[in-house]
Amino acid sequence: MAFLELKNVSKSFGSHSVLSGVNLSIADGEFVAIVGYSGQGKTTLISLIAGLIKPDSGEVSLEGDIVTGPGPDRGLVFQNYSLLPWLSVYENIALAVDQVFPQWDAARRRTHVDKYIAMVKLSHAKDRLPKQLSGGMRQRVSVARTLAINPRILLLDEPLGALDALTRATLQDEIASIWQTERKTVILITNSVDEALLLADRIIPLTIGPGATLGESVPVSLARPRDRTALNHDPEFKRLRALVTNQLLGFNASRKTSVTKKLIRPEILPEDLDAPRVNRPPRRPDEEKRESIQIA
Amino acid sequence: MNKFKFDWLILPVVGVLIILAAWHIVGGKKVYSLTTGMAELGTTVAALPEGEAQWKALAPKLKSGEIEATETKRLRPDVWEAISSSFEEKRIGLIPDLPNVVETWDSSKPYIVDPWAKRGEMDQGILRFTWYSLVLVAQGYAIALIIGVPVGFFLGLSPTFTKMFDPLIQVLRPVSPLAWLPLGLVLFMRAGPEAGTYAALFTIALCGMWPTVLNTAVGVRAVPQDYLNVGRVLKLSRWKMLTKILIPATLPYMFTGFRLSLGIAWLAIVAAEMLTGRPGAGGFLWQEYNALIYEHIIFSILTIGIVGLILDRLMSLVEARFKAIS
Numbered sequence: 001m002a003f004l005e006l007k008n009v010s011k012s013f014g015s016h017s018v019l020s021g022v023n024l025s026i027a028d029g030e031f032v033a034i035v036g037y038s039g040q041g042k043t044t045l046i047s048l049i050a051g052l053i054k055p056d057s058g059e060v061s062l063e064g065d066i067v068t069g070p071g072p073d074r075g076l077v078f079q080n081y082s083l084l085p086w087l088s089v090y091e092n093i094a095l096a097v098d099q100v101f102p103q104w105d106a107a108r109r110r111t112h113v114d115k116y117i118a119m120v121k122l123s124h125a126k127d128r129l130p131k132q133l134s135g136g137m138r139q140r141v142s143v144a145r146t147l148a149i150n151p152r153i154l155l156l157d158e159p160l161g162a163l164d165a166l167t168r169a170t171l172q173d174e175i176a177s178i179w180q181t182e183r184k185t186v187i188l189i190t191n192s193v194d195e196a197l198l199l200a201d202r203i204i205p206l207t208i209g210p211g212a213t214l215g216e217s218v219p220v221s222l223a224r225p226r227d228r229t230a231l232n233h234d235p236e237f238k239r240l241r242a243l244v245t246n247q248l249l250g251f252n253a254s255r256k257t258s259v260t261k262k263l264i265r266p267e268i269l270p271e272d273l274d275a276p277r278v279n280r281p282p283r284r285p286d287e288e289k290r291e292s293i294q295i296a
Numbered sequence: 297m298n299k300f301k302f303d304w305l306i307l308p309v310v311g312v313l314i315i316l317a318a319w320h321i322v323g324g325k326k327v328y329s330l331t332t333g334m335a336e337l338g339t340t341v342a343a344l345p346e347g348e349a350q351w352k353a354l355a356p357k358l359k360s361g362e363i364e365a366t367e368t369k370r371l372r373p374d375v376w377e378a379i380s381s382s383f384e385e386k387r388i389g390l391i392p393d394l395p396n397v398v399e400t401w402d403s404s405k406p407y408i409v410d411p412w413a414k415r416g417e418m419d420q421g422i423l424r425f426t427w428y429s430l431v432l433v434a435q436g437y438a439i440a441l442i443i444g445v446p447v448g449f450f451l452g453l454s455p456t457f458t459k460m461f462d463p464l465i466q467v468l469r470p471v472s473p474l475a476w477l478p479l480g481l482v483l484f485m486r487a488g489p490e491a492g493t494y495a496a497l498f499t500i501a502l503c504g505m506w507p508t509v510l511n512t513a514v515g516v517r518a519v520p521q522d523y524l525n526v527g528r529v530l531k532l533s534r535w536k537m538l539t540k541i542l543i544p545a546t547l548p549y550m551f552t553g554f555r556l557s558l559g560i561a562w563l564a565i566v567a568a569e570m571l572t573g574r575p576g577a578g579g580f581l582w583q584e585y586n587a588l589i590y591e592h593i594i595f596s597i598l599t600i601g602i603v604g605l606i607l608d609r610l611m612s613l614v615e616a617r618f619k620a621i622s
């Protein structure tokens with residue numbers, strides 16, 4: 001029996017079909033990378049697995065149990081970190097640990113939190129608030145928070161997407177070494193084929209929507225630990241990279257598509273107390289801003 | 297640094313001076329005009345000890361037949377006493393009944409130099425009056441927050457609740473404190489001697505509540521879904537979701553509401569005191585209007601404004617702290 005299984009999962013928002021007929025089966029301890037274009041439903045897929053949203057049809061099951069809602073057994077590292085801005089690094093992680101291990105005494109929980117802060121090399125910054133951290137540091141806190149609750153499966157939603165190349169490389173190595181020691185099942189969402197090849201046992205491309213689904217998976221049999229520089233000259237690496245890249249490009253070959261994405265930033269304008277307010281949602285400065293991308 | 301001082305210190309001072317000058321120009325002043333002949337007056341003054349010298353100094357000032365009230369204070373007391381019956385008091389100027397800056401200051405001085413004085417029910421130092429008002433505002437404001445925050449949370453969390461009560465809130469919100477107070481008096485009519493206090497509290501709480509209610513509701517709706525997802529993944533209980541995520545995420549909005557509410561509570565107190573005749577900054581204003589001491593009306597207005605400003609500044613400091621975090 002597969003550890004995590006998705007059977008014929010479909011999801012649409014309104015009349016917009018995002019995912020349709022997604023099948024996926026992941027073994028215990030496997031590191032799977034899902035690569036795909038922006039806006040094609042990667043976050044939607046991982047949210048379905050996390051249980052944050054429900055599939056319209058099909059089912060998600062973890063070790064045979066059907067997923068009905070979110071829970072700490074599926075540790076999700078959010079695409080935008082989602083640290084609580086009013087809590088320090090320590091408190092952000094402690095909130096999760098206190099909630100998941102209430103049976104432990106306070107001292108044990110404290111050591112546990114400290115251990116994971118040390119694991120992502122942030123002991124010196126443990127009392128800082130998220131806004132006092134760099135993007136890479138925030139991402140590490142987010143990873144530490146998720147690892148600290150000891151989930152059965154780790155869901156990483158483009159964890160390094162917003163980082164510069166150097167930080168990205170460092171964190172890739174950290175993720176690789178954490179995975180070596182913890183041997184957890186991992187699903188990594190990424191838009192970088194190189195990143196997927198460096199970290200994963202298997203790469204699955206996500207096709208292009210509407211109604212995106214998972215493409216044919218590509219096993220990565222490169223020996224571990226993988227060294228970034230050495231890999232660049234490895235013929236197998238080159239072959240796999242060409243294979244996955246061509247697969248992704250193939251989705252596009254038949255058509256050009258333009259993606260319209262509604263950008264929603266978290267800022268909200270102050271309420272205009274004089275305007276009529278019946279049924280009016282909070283206003284945002286960029287409420288109407290849309291971005292159109294021509295995909296070649 | 298220099299630029300800073302210029303912007304934040306010198307310019308406001310200049311503004312205040314301009315307004316004071318304008319006020320002084322349109323304000324009236326008190327003068328005494330002569331009703332008898334000069335000669336008569338001369339004889340009266342000359343009869344006093346060293347009267348000749350006194351008259352020499354006084355005579356030129358009376359040429360126009362009028363003498364300013366401020367001038368008479370500089371005369372020897374016995375001189376003025378002897379001649380004052382020959383004068384008639386009147387006010388001149390653009391708006392004769394509006395006290396000018398000097399008159400206002402002179403007349404208000406006792407309330408400022410001895411701010412804690414208690415000379416009578418309606419004759420007390422200004423800080424003591426302000427204190428009475430602040431105590432009442434604090435009570436009404438506390439009630440407003442205790443009711444307003446939960447109502448705001450319900451509005452923010454439940455669309456049904458919003459649809460049910462939002463129209464009602466929109467109707468009640470613009471009603472002036474002056475309109476609520478009589479209703480408050482009726483409601484607490486049988487509450488005995490404290491009825492006025494209860495009515496005042498009712499008015500302050502009711503008027504001051506809305507900014508807190510509405511801002512809390514907006515804040516709750518604005519909590520990013522991601523924060524809630526963090527709580528959902530951890531399976532936080534409803535209570536923990538509220539205390540660990542919703543409330544902290546809403547605090548900056550709540551404090552904006554608190555600040556606006558305090559401003560309105562302070563507006564309402566003045567109206568409440570005026571109508572109930574309680575001692576306090578607003579009650580004093582009304583009583584002095586009835587006593588025709590117009591200087592004190594201006595003095596009260598300034599006091600109320602300055603206290604309101606200080607309250608607002610203090611709340612902004614607190615608010616800024618919470619804004620800075622998220």
Ligand SMILES: Nc1ncnc2c1ncn2[C@@H]1O[C@H](COP(=O)(O)OP(=O)(O)OP(=O)(O)O)[C@@H](O)[C@H]1O
Pocket residue numbers: 013018036037038039040041042043044045079158261262
């Ligand atoms: N809650 C929602 N309501 C309506 N549409 C949504 C919602 N969430 C996602 N979508 C739409 O579903 C599509 C896929 O979104 P998703 O966030 O899963 O993309 P993604 O692959 O994660 O993109 P990115 O790489 O930019 O993170 C988009 O077109 C988006 O507009």
Ligand SMILES: [Mg+2]
Pocket residue numbers: 042043044079157158
């Ligand atoms: Mg995404």
